[in-house]
Amino acid sequence: MANRNRNTEPTMLEKIERMDRRIVFLAIAITIILPLIWPLGLPIQVSPQVEDFHDAIESIPDSSVVLFPNDYDPASKAELYPMTEAILHHFFSEDRGLKIIGLGLFPAGPPLLQRAFEEVAEEQYGAEYGVDYVNLGYKEGREIVMASMGESIPKTFPTDFFGTPIDSLPIMEGIKNYRDIAILVNVSAGYPGTKEWVQQVVSVFDVLMVSGTTGVSAPEYYPYYNSGQLAGMLEGLKGAAEYEELIGKQGIATSGMDAQSLGHLVIILFILLGNILYILNRRNKNRNRGGRF
């Protein structure tokens, strides 16, 4: 009986392997929170796709019109809002007179975009709503909205985010469709987003396009970057931090990078630990089985 108990009782290694998952959560939480309080200042390397994103915006003529669809909602705010802010800094910091037309194909996207416009464009650069930028708001219809804007942007969006008729806004004067757009800068969390803009707009109207996406969606969009359909790409919070580094405007993305790196390190350690324990436990079990038979 005592023998049987000893055999069925989990060993120390088995206990560690089956540890309460809440210990893992706690370890990751502590590793992420500590560098947010005491930053380490780990270096940030700018990737080629981020440089290309920056260069594409630099390449358009001054006073051009930029279409800026922000297709995300609060679920992706952590990654994409810092990106939106960094891009707005780039638009307005050089005083190039760019006209920014924002919109969103996610219902909760336009309020976030409006907040970014107010915090960055208005408060920091004195940009004026309706003159330097506009928020066209949300429109249901996904690909249909994209296709319809190819015919007429004012017809697709008769009013802006606040319900104002867009033909009363100076920024919309002379803007009819994609032919009047110099670059499409999409910030995207999934469907409808970058993939659909590429399929419905870039391939049909030959519009220059760059995209900032969540880390989850990025692998899906790399083929578009490799084929040249996207002129540049920002990937998750890391991409936003690299962009902040590039434009020399360290913000919330940069401050989160230490935490991100350490969080990854802890997850790698847990994966390695889990695999080592699995191998050791399997070896022990095989040894015990061999002894028994």
Place this chain on the structure above:
Amino acid sequence: MWETLGIWIQVFLTLAIFSFLYRDNPFYKFAEHLFVGVATGYWVVLQVRNVLLPNLFEPLLRFSDPWLLLPLFLGLVLFMRLSDRYSYLSRWGMAAVVGIFAGLAIFGFGGGDLIIQIRSNILPFIDREAIAAFTENAGLITFLEILSNPIFILGVICVLFYFFFSKEHTGALGIVSKIGIYLLMISFGASYGNTVMARISLFIDRAQFGIVNWIPTVIIGVLMIIAFIVLAITGKVDPKEQF
């Protein structure tokens, strides 16, 4: 005052959602139900205010575009599903929706994905520019650049062979398809890595918010912990039980 109240509500809801990591509990359920209700209400208001009014009803009331009666009719007949007698009418609206989306999707995939992606996969096996860069500046990165095109081309071929099911995967085909599956696993690993990065970013955002608003975070966090201890003592929850 309203801003402060908003921050306290945000902190409470954030901690209530995170409390699920400890175990399922009434705070989490409350936050979850509240989110579903608020999101539904917001979505309905938005559809009416941003879509139906400016794009349909206002132009119709101004008699500026009588053609809009057609989408109005097709939209209304969708509700005929509620009637046993006239439910067949809803198929007209549904047919229009499916037809338009299918047409746009086929057009988009054909023009935006299929042709351009195939074209971008036609690469020279040996990249002369990469060789020139390596000769000029020999190093690990420039050497890997030379391998880039061969890996890409052979990778595409191997993965395509893995999805070739008309012949048993044995012999040479077996080896090629095996390489294909390993390459697929590498790509799944990269996707998983990106997913981890995205999830950590979400937590970073909330942690930054909690640090900036540390007073409500500490107060509400402590109150929640006390509530969990009380629930555990009274036996209403088993602290060892996970979700």
